[in-house]
Amino acid sequence: MIAVETEFPLLPPALRASRPAERRGIRRDQVKLLVIDRKAEAVHHSRFDRLGDLLSPGDLLVVNTSRVMPAGVRAVRASGQAIQLRPCVRRAGSWDALSVQPGPPFENVALAQGETLRIGETVVTVVARRPDIPLLWRLRLEPVDDLELILRYGEPIRYSYVPEPLPLDSYQTVYASRPGSAEAPSAGRPFSWELLAALRSRGVGLAEVVLHTGLSSFQDDAFDAQHHLFEEWFEVSPETARAVNSAERVVAVGTTVVRALESAATWEGRIMPAQDWTQLRIGPERPPRAIDMLITGLHEPQASHFDLLRAFVPGPLLRRAYAEAVERDYLWHEFGDSALII
Amino acid sequence: MSPQRLIGRKTEAGTGLGPDALRALQPDHVNMDHLHGKVALITGASKGLGRAIALAFAREGAALALCARGEPALQAVASECRLLGVEVLAVPADVADPADRERLVSLTLARFARVDVLVNNASTVGPTPLPLLVDTDPQAFEDVVRVNLTAPFLLTRSVVGAMLLRGSGIVINVSSDAAVNGYPGWGGYSASKAGLDGLTRVWAAELAGSGVTVVSVDPGDMDTEMHRAALPDDDPAALAQPEHVAPAFVRLAAVGASAARLEASELLEEVPR
Numbered sequence: 001m002i003a004v005e006t007e008f009p010l011l012p013p014a015l016r017a018s019r020p021a022e023r024r025g026i027r028r029d030q031v032k033l034l035v036i037d038r039k040a041e042a043v044h045h046s047r048f049d050r051l052g053d054l055l056s057p058g059d060l061l062v063v064n065t066s067r068v069m070p071a072g073v074r075a076v077r078a079s080g081q082a083i084q085l086r087p088c089v090r091r092a093g094s095w096d097a098l099s100v101q102p103g104p105p106f107e108n109v110a111l112a113q114g115e116t117l118r119i120g121e122t123v124v125t126v127v128a129r130r131p132d133i134p135l136l137w138r139l140r141l142e143p144v145d146d147l148e149l150i151l152r153y154g155e156p157i158r159y160s161y162v163p164e165p166l167p168l169d170s171y172q173t174v175y176a177s178r179p180g181s182a183e184a185p186s187a188g189r190p191f192s193w194e195l196l197a198a199l200r201s202r203g204v205g206l207a208e209v210v211l212h213t214g215l216s217s218f219q220d221d222a223f224d225a226q227h228h229l230f231e232e233w234f235e236v237s238p239e240t241a242r243a244v245n246s247a248e249r250v251v252a253v254g255t256t257v258v259r260a261l262e263s264a265a266t267w268e269g270r271i272m273p274a275q276d277w278t279q280l281r282i283g284p285e286r287p288p289r290a291i292d293m294l295i296t297g298l299h300e301p302q303a304s305h306f307d308l309l310r311a312f313v314p315g316p317l318l319r320r321a322y323a324e325a326v327e328r329d330y331l332w333h334e335f336g337d338s339a340l341i342i
Numbered sequence: 343m344s345p346q347r348l349i350g351r352k353t354e355a356g357t358g359l360g361p362d363a364l365r366a367l368q369p370d371h372v373n374m375d376h377l378h379g380k381v382a383l384i385t386g387a388s389k390g391l392g393r394a395i396a397l398a399f400a401r402e403g404a405a406l407a408l409c410a411r412g413e414p415a416l417q418a419v420a421s422e423c424r425l426l427g428v429e430v431l432a433v434p435a436d437v438a439d440p441a442d443r444e445r446l447v448s449l450t451l452a453r454f455a456r457v458d459v460l461v462n463n464a465s466t467v468g469p470t471p472l473p474l475l476v477d478t479d480p481q482a483f484e485d486v487v488r489v490n491l492t493a494p495f496l497l498t499r500s501v502v503g504a505m506l507l508r509g510s511g512i513v514i515n516v517s518s519d520a521a522v523n524g525y526p527g528w529g530g531y532s533a534s535k536a537g538l539d540g541l542t543r544v545w546a547a548e549l550a551g552s553g554v555t556v557v558s559v560d561p562g563d564m565d566t567e568m569h570r571a572a573l574p575d576d577d578p579a580a581l582a583q584p585e586h587v588a589p590a591f592v593r594l595a596a597v598g599a600s601a602a603r604l605e606a607s608e609l610l611e612e613v614p615r
Contacts, residue, residue, distance in 0.1 A: 067451065168444055178452060
């Protein structure tokens with residue numbers, strides 16, 4: 001457990017972005033950009049579409065192309081009670097899923113070991129609580145294409161600061177490809193293709209990894225504060241490994257990219273092609289070996305995300321950046337503004 | 343299918359395809375898996391031109407994601423294609439429905455991880471007999487635009503990002519001569535196809551140099567269920583069969599296009615009636 005709550009004031013609720021930039025009257029690439037310069041120990045303020053001013057030819061942007069699924073899945077208990085299942089870890093024939101109310105505030109709903117649920121016509125059996133993360137339920141699914149189930153019966157997972165359901169498309173990056181993420185790899189959301197093309201034309205490279213995200217919250221603040229770690233599936237291709245190993249500077253777009261690349265990194269920081277589950281926790285005790293810069297969304301200091309940021313940025317500078325972002329009304333969460341750590 | 347028909351007269355006369363591309367489609371190279379290793383997503387694949395394109399692509403070795411509203415006919419086409427030795431995903435879906443579109447795209451990318459060729463073929467003329475514009479039901483007009491114009495835009499938008507990341511891919515929009523002519527009774531269809539041509543031109547201009555091609559193709563009049571419903575008095579014998587037009591699409595998928603709008607006949611030596 002990380003005691004960051006005592007170091008950072010709570011985020012004013014008004015700064016939680018409730019809708020995408022495009023629905024706030026600006027383009028997705030026109031969100032604010034908080035620039036944290038570690039060498040100069042300085043904080044600057046820019047805009048995301050001016051990212052090119054801060055990158056150089058030979059830099060390599062690495063993006064996570066995982067596509068978000070509508071992973072809040074309608075299910076019904078034998079009693080007739082409607083619930084929402086949020087699969088956090090999907091394996092063949094089984095899910096480790098959160099069970100919550102089907103609407104706000106999406107509080108946890110306790111299930112009973114052995115009970116059966118239905119998703120449409122598909123029967124799901126509750127096996128047990130997951131021992132290491134007891135708010136997750138291990139579920140056994142009938143032989144079925146579970147992606148088809150999710151696509152038919154799911155809606156995008158949303159949190160209390162998003163009052164109205166939004167189309168799944170609102171959560172996708174412009175390069176989203178293979179589906180598998182329960183929640184958006186949102187650091188890449190501000191990229192437009194216009195911006196990516198402009199960066200490419202300036203000699204900035206572009207490479208992809210896949211990391212299918214699990215859940216960012218278990219809908220229980222005290223439980224979330226314990227920063228439970230679960231496995232996520234990731235893929236780093238030989239092409240991406242080569243590109244990263246030969247790049248001048250590697251810019252990870254999002255903490256999911258950090259997790260994927262660092263899971264594929266040797267002790268010396270060389271990236272090897274890999275496809276596997278990862279449980280790697282990046283933090284001050286395990287700093288990144290292969291990544292030079294990070295683009296990230298802004299998330300509350302209580303989130304485990306912040307632990308990872310502390311692997312990149314010394315605490316005092318991070319606190320200063322956080323305070324300036326709050327003072328200047330930066331918006332937080334998946335539809336909010338962005339930060340670049342250089 | 344005659345191999346020679348893969349060679350287009352006008353193309354040889356200079357539409358810009360290089361000699362290597364043409365050589366690749368010489369008769370002795372036909373049925374040599376020109377599309378092997380490629381993944382094609384074809385909408386409206388259960389009958390008519392969509393079915394013919396699916397079968398033609400399967401013969402050339404493409405893995406296929408096929409969609410149509412009618413499941414039995416779609417599964418029948420999928421089975422025919424599988425007999426040709428290719429992997430096929432059949433997704434019953436209405437391209438005008440947002441949830442169905444997401445299901446189509448997600449299931450396709452989950453299975454194949456990529457789309458190299460998108461053929462926006464699903465199309466409707468709206469209610470038949472075809473009404474004059476002044477008699478057209480507003481909802482019917484909107485439905486035609488949603489299927490023929492909006493759905494191709496949104497499907498393209500959903501898959502083109504992954505194409506751009508790889509720097510390759512082609513989107514083929516099936517257009518019509520109604521896009522450039524004012525045939526009485528074809529109001530919604532004509533407007534939607536003209537819109538589709540306009541959309542294609544803008545896509546093509548915006549993506550120039552990216553490695554991703556967007557082209558619209560007028561297949562010409564064919565003997566299809568849709569044509570018979572719209573023009574029941576036409577003599578089917580005077581119309582081209584879809585399987586004789588499909589090689590034009592193989593050609594585009596294999597070697598690309600050099601213009602934003604083409605007629606299938608430009609890509610074929612001869613379309614038999």
